[in-house]
Amino acid sequence: MKRIGILLSGRGSNFEAIADSVAAGRIEAEIAAVISNRPTARGLEIARERGLPAVCIPSKDVPREEYDRLIVAELKSQQVDLVCLAGFMRLLSAEFCQAFPMRILNIHPSLLPAFPGLDAQKQALEHGVKISGCTVHFVDPQLDAGPIVLQAAVPVLENDTPESLSARILAEEHRIYSEAIAVVLAGRWRIEGRRVVVD
Numbered sequence: 548m549k550r551i552g553i554l555l556s557g558r559g560s561n562f563e564a565i566a567d568s569v570a571a572g573r574i575e576a577e578i579a580a581v582i583s584n585r586p587t588a589r590g591l592e593i594a595r596e597r598g599l600p601a602v603c604i605p606s607k608d609v610p611r612e613e614y615d616r617l618i619v620a621e622l623k624s625q626q627v628d629l630v631c632l633a634g635f636m637r638l639l640s641a642e643f644c645q646a647f648p649m650r651i652l653n654i655h656p657s658l659l660p661a662f663p664g665l666d667a668q669k670q671a672l673e674h675g676v677k678i679s680g681c682t683v684h685f686v687d688p689q690l691d692a693g694p695i696v697l698q699a700a701v702p703v704l705e706n707d708t709p710e711s712l713s714a715r716i717l718a719e720e721h722r723i724y725s726e727a728i729a730v731v732l733a734g735r736w737r738i739e740g741r742r743v744v745v746d
């Protein structure tokens with residue numbers, strides 16, 4: 548059985564959707580570790596309510612390289628096969644990425660490479676795009692830049708606010724993150740250049 552490690556910082560709705568997919572057998576794996584860098588993350592509570600192994604490793608005032616070594620050690624001790632960032636509000640060091648080559652996924656609420664970074668939905672609205680969406684991608688040390696596994700598009704409506712657009716995108720996030728995890732864990736993909744080809 549493959550083992551998934553989840554890293555989060557907040558609400559945890561993507562983590563919850565992944566946990567639902569595991570419970571329903573849409574993802575054949577177990578959640579071996581849920582790690583938050585913030586003690587107050589709602590995602591930690593959700594994990595505990597579900598009886599999943601949840602730990603907080605606080606990042607405040609810890610230098611990045613040192614912090615990442617702590618996280619990698621925890622993930623390795625839980626023998627994690629795939630790391631899923633689910634609203635984890637930190638850049639990963641090169642050392643972290645090298646510890647799990649092509650085995651770290653992230654979800655981002657825009658159609659990358661458009662609107663990387665914070666407040667992607669607000670960026671999309673302010674730019675005036677008519678279509679936005681979400682992206683699941685492999686993680687490298689650059690922000691929101693690694694090879695793309697899956698994307699989903701949603702319309703941007705004339706009267707959208709950042710909140711209404713975020714909600715429309717979030718529903719798609721919950722759907723495609725589980726799908727991408729299933730594809731990656733099953734090895735139903737290969738890489739050509741920076742293009743991920745899903746079989």
Ligand code: GRF
Nearest residue numbers: 558559560561634654655656
């Ligand atoms: C999501 O919009 C995700 O795309 C972004 O951070 C947000 C996390 O939300 N990376 P949640 O904690 O999964 O509810």
